[in-house]
Amino acid sequence: MSGITLRASGIRSGHWEGEIEAQGDVPPSVEIWHMEQRLDGAEIAPSGEPGRWRARVPIPPEALNDGVQTFLVSDGASNARIGQFTIIAGVPLEEDIRAEIGLLRAELDILKKAFRRHCAEKPGQ
Structure with a gap:
């Protein structure tokens, strides 16, 4: 278990947003994966509360297609899945x-x- 928990906030202006809870003062390493490809541009910023971080990642237009698209959120250090989000279109x-x-x-x-x-x-x- 990675010790990281995720609470998704939703999708706004083409970006997925969530809140991450982790131990320590160092931002956790979080990766977003879609169809076995890691999405670039993930931003992790302090939320103002100790041990909590805001995550934001742009959703590339090429990832948006008809049907169900699932994105996996993983701990970059342990590769453990900490969550996912889905886009249906x-x-x-x-x-x-x-x-x-x-x-x-x-x-x-x-x-x-x-x-x-x-x-x-x-x-x-």
Whole structure:
């Protein structure tokens, strides 16, 4: 275990931001990986509280594609994963979500009919 914890803040203006908690006064070494490539430009700055640091990394435009893109956050010293963030985008995703919602609605209708039928049955039948 690396002894580093991460609390993601979100994505703002094309940059992922998070807060890192680590032991000591030295900024932790944090790396962001996407598709087995390390992203450059990660900034680690003190947050004003002892043992807490603000992390910020630009998300390169070439990493943004249709579908689900997962970025791994790791401790640069131990290579242990301390977190991740995901970006979901594109038209294929919209179609997938619509199809899933359609299936969920159909299943819910089946369950409602079965429940109503069960409630309408007389006891002992």
